Amino acid sequence: xxxxxxxxxxxxxxxxxxxxxxxxxxxxxxxxxxxxxxxxxxxxxxxxxxxxxxxxxxxxxxxxxxxxxxxxxxxxxxxxxxxxxxxxxxxxxxxxxxxxxxxxxxxxxxxxxxxxxxxxxxxxxxxxxxxxxxxxxxxxxxxxxxxxxxxxxxxxxxxxxxxxxxxxxxxxxxxxxxxxxxxxxxxxxxxxxxxxxxxxxxxxxxxxxxxxxxxxxxxxxxxxxxxxxxxxxxxxxxxxxxxxxxxxx
Amino acid sequence: xxxxxxxxxxxxxxxxxxxxxxxxxxxxxxxxxxxxxxxxxxxxxxxxxxxxxxxxxxxxxxxxxxxxxxxxxxxxxxxxxxxxxxxxxxxxxxxxxxxxxxxxxxxxxxxxxxxxxxxxxxxxxxxxxxxxxxxxxxxxxxxxxxxxxxxxxxxxxxxxxxxxxxxxxxxxxxxxxxxxxxxxxxxxxxxxxxxxxxxxxxxxxxxxxxxxxxxx
Amino acid sequence: xxxxxxxxxxxxxxxxxxxxxxxxxxxxxxxxxxxxxxxxxxxxxxxxxxxxxxxxxxxxxxxxxxxxxxxxxxxxxxxxxxxxxxxxxxxxxxxxxxxxxxxxxxxxxxxxxxxxxxxxxxxxxxxxxxxxxxxxxxxxxxxxxxxxxxxxxxxxxxxxxxxxxxxxxxxxxxxxxxxxxxxxxxxxxxxxxxxxxxxxxxxxxxxxxxxxxxxxxxxxxxx
Numbered sequence: 190x191x192x193x194x195x196x197x198x199x200x201x202x203x204x205x206x207x208x209x210x211x212x213x214x215x216x217x218x219x220x221x222x223x224x225x226x227x228x229x230x231x232x233x234x235x236x237x238x239x240x241x242x243x244x245x246x247x248x249x250x251x252x253x254x255x256x257x258x259x260x261x262x263x264x265x266x267x268x269x270x271x272x273x274x275x276x277x278x279x280x281x282x283x284x285x286x287x288x289x290x291x292x293x294x295x296x297x298x299x300x301x302x303x304x305x306x307x308x309x310x311x312x313x314x315x316x317x318x319x320x321x322x323x324x325x326x327x328x329x330x331x332x333x334x335x336x337x338x339x340x341x342x343x344x345x346x347x348x349x350x351x352x353x354x355x356x357x358x359x360x361x362x363x364x365x366x367x368x369x370x371x372x373x374x375x376x377x378x379x380x381x382x383x384x385x386x387x388x389x390x391x392x393x394x395x396x397x398x399x400x401x402x403x404x405x406x407x408x409x410x411x412x413x414x415x416x417x418x419x420x421x422x423x424x425x426x427x428x429x430x431x432x433x434x435x436x437x438x
Numbered sequence: 439x440x441x442x443x444x445x446x447x448x449x450x451x452x453x454x455x456x457x458x459x460x461x462x463x464x465x466x467x468x469x470x471x472x473x474x475x476x477x478x479x480x481x482x483x484x485x486x487x488x489x490x491x492x493x494x495x496x497x498x499x500x501x502x503x504x505x506x507x508x509x510x511x512x513x514x515x516x517x518x519x520x521x522x523x524x525x526x527x528x529x530x531x532x533x534x535x536x537x538x539x540x541x542x543x544x545x546x547x548x549x550x551x552x553x554x555x556x557x558x559x560x561x562x563x564x565x566x567x568x569x570x571x572x573x574x575x576x577x578x579x580x581x582x583x584x585x586x587x588x589x590x591x592x593x594x595x596x597x598x599x600x601x602x603x604x605x606x607x608x609x610x611x612x613x614x615x616x617x618x619x620x621x622x623x624x625x626x627x628x629x630x631x632x633x634x635x636x637x638x639x640x641x642x643x644x645x646x647x648x649x650x651x652x653x654x
Numbered sequence: 655x656x657x658x659x660x661x662x663x664x665x666x667x668x669x670x671x672x673x674x675x676x677x678x679x680x681x682x683x684x685x686x687x688x689x690x691x692x693x694x695x696x697x698x699x700x701x702x703x704x705x706x707x708x709x710x711x712x713x714x715x716x717x718x719x720x721x722x723x724x725x726x727x728x729x730x731x732x733x734x735x736x737x738x739x740x741x742x743x744x745x746x747x748x749x750x751x752x753x754x755x756x757x758x759x760x761x762x763x764x765x766x767x768x769x770x771x772x773x774x775x776x777x778x779x780x781x782x783x784x785x786x787x788x789x790x791x792x793x794x795x796x797x798x799x800x801x802x803x804x805x806x807x808x809x810x811x812x813x814x815x816x817x818x819x820x821x822x823x824x825x826x827x828x829x830x831x832x833x834x835x836x837x838x839x840x841x842x843x844x845x846x847x848x849x850x851x852x853x854x855x856x857x858x859x860x861x862x863x864x865x866x867x868x869x870x871x872x873x874x875x876x877x
Contacts, residue, residue: 498736498739498740498876499876521740521741521742526736526740530731532734533732534669537665541668545661549661549734549748550742551657551741
């Protein structure tokens with residue numbers, strides 16, 4: 190049983206097979222992501238009730254919160270697949286990790302931008318050293334470190350392993366960083382500052398938010414597959430099957 | 439007479455090794471068999487993967503595919519055992535300029551958890567032509583003399599398998615003769631060696647060889 | 655195994671003392687950076703007292719960061735690192751020895767010179783002990799975590815900025831708790847929680863970082 194599963198994993202994770210299968214999978218993620226995303230945005234921006242405290246500006250959370258969740262989630266995916274690549278020497282896992290990093294960084298960046306846009310009417314400044322925003326900023330730095338290391342090492346295999354190890358070290362550190370930033374924030378923060386996503390959220394706000402989060406996950410799945418396919422083609426450019434593929438075009 | 443020992447056991451063996459560097463296939467399906475008392479020369483042009491092969495044999499570099507076996511077992515499973523019985527000298531000097539000859543040798547032996555009495559170290563230094571230099575900081579030595587420190591280290595380590603990457607680098611004529619005689623003695627004592635060199639090395643004994651860079 | 659640890663530690667210390675001038679550099683850097691702040695901001699005691707814990711901690715952190723190169727760079731360049739990896743001893747032990755030497759040569763001197771800087775920055779006397787203790791617990795973590803980063807970047811040309819980029823985010827928790835402990839102690843309050851946190855992080859780093867460093871070194875050597 191185990192052997193069969195292993196054989197299946199090996200087969201699926203061979204770059205050639207992955208390239209074929211993933212091409213068929215992409216529309217199954219991309220189309221629902223687009224439909225769901227548009228619907229959830231409509232629900233969030235037009236249908237959901239106005240917040241009695243924050244007015245209309247709260248609606249940015251429909252972008253901000255899913256982006257923040259995604260930036261975290263993608264880092265986890267990255268670290269797990271880097272770990273798989275490191276331990277079981279599965280190249281595809283390394284490629285997924287490498288393909289995920291820029292997407293995660295963009296989500297982190299998006300979360301920071303939307304967060305500071307929200308901050309202007311709420312706090313009166315584009316940037317406040319709020320615990321969440323600060324953690325997000327540090328996460329963005331972790332992404333930058335990963336990508337910088339990945340591109341600084343010329344030998345692809347070494348680059349994958351080195352940056353993979355860094356991602357794992359990062360994952361061990363994230364809870365510690367998160368905890369210390371939260372703690373630091375409670376020390377320095379005045380009591381009156383409004384905070385993001387209060388727990389008492391109206392159900393009509395919550396549903397679009399969750400739909401948006403699902404759409405973001407599907408979007409990520411589609412994009413990471415596209416990026417991983419490019420990565421596969423690039424890294425296997427000297428293999429026979431890629432050459433045949435190119436000739437067909 | 440080593441030649442008559444037909445029951446020579448295999449020390450180091452490789453199976454279907456494949457090595458890729460910077461998208462270039464250096465070698466594939468490389469199978470080497472090194473038995474006790476065998477001297478193997480790795481030949482090939484610059485960039486044919488000689489150093490990569492030696493580093494793979496040491497377990498420093500990971501092969502794209504294939505296995506390296508030490509006495510029939512995968513080296514990653516018997517790492518401690520393997521490393522206790524082999525020594526690798528790369529083309530880098532491994533010498534600290536701020537330490538004296540004696541301290542350099544001692545610290546090299548220390549990393550292998552070995553030690554040697556001072557008389558033995560003196561004898562080795564005399565043999566490699568460094569007697570009287572034991573208290574000299576290594577930065578004052580020439581590069582040939584630094585290589586000779588490594589040769590003394592090689593003698594003192596008393597390992598069964600020598601893996602030498604360009605052992606003749608920076609050595610003069612006497613130095614080359616010294617390495618040749620060391621290899622002969624090592625072989626007579628039942629030791630094995632794998633080495634690469636660009637210089638012609640004339641050993642008055644049987645020597646196997648493997649040439650890289652012909653398949654591709 | 656203990657012997658291998660001891661021998662490597664002794665070798666690194668001996669090497670460092672053979673080039674003593676380099677030994678002082680991180681220390682001078684530390685003092686120099688702290689000196690910049692009164693010049694840049696204001697020499698007034700109230701301002702400096704507020705900034706002191708952060709300034710001293712950030713300077714210590716940068717000073718350790720700049721000295722990290724010393725950990726593996728030379729060994730990598732002269733090939734000694736290969737010999738360490740081919741040692742029959744566990745690489746983790748050897749890594750620990752090297753990190754230990756690094757801390758003794760950079761972290762410990764920072765702890766010892768900290769009271770002088772505390773004086774420069776008008777840190778109240780009762781907080782000086784806490785400052786030293788927080789550095790004593792925190793700087794080993796900086797060396798341990800830094801070792802991971804430096805072993806990943808040692809083979810990269812001009813890896814210095816890259817090293818800072820990947821290591822500084824990981825230093826943030828130590829910075830927060832270290833600086834805060836001094837801050838709180840200046841107000842005469844208990845710093846037990848902060849010290850426990852620093853101790854816990856030290857224990858965690860001590861047990862995991864050498865493993866990660868050993869893996870990283872093998873990755874670096876495999877190119």
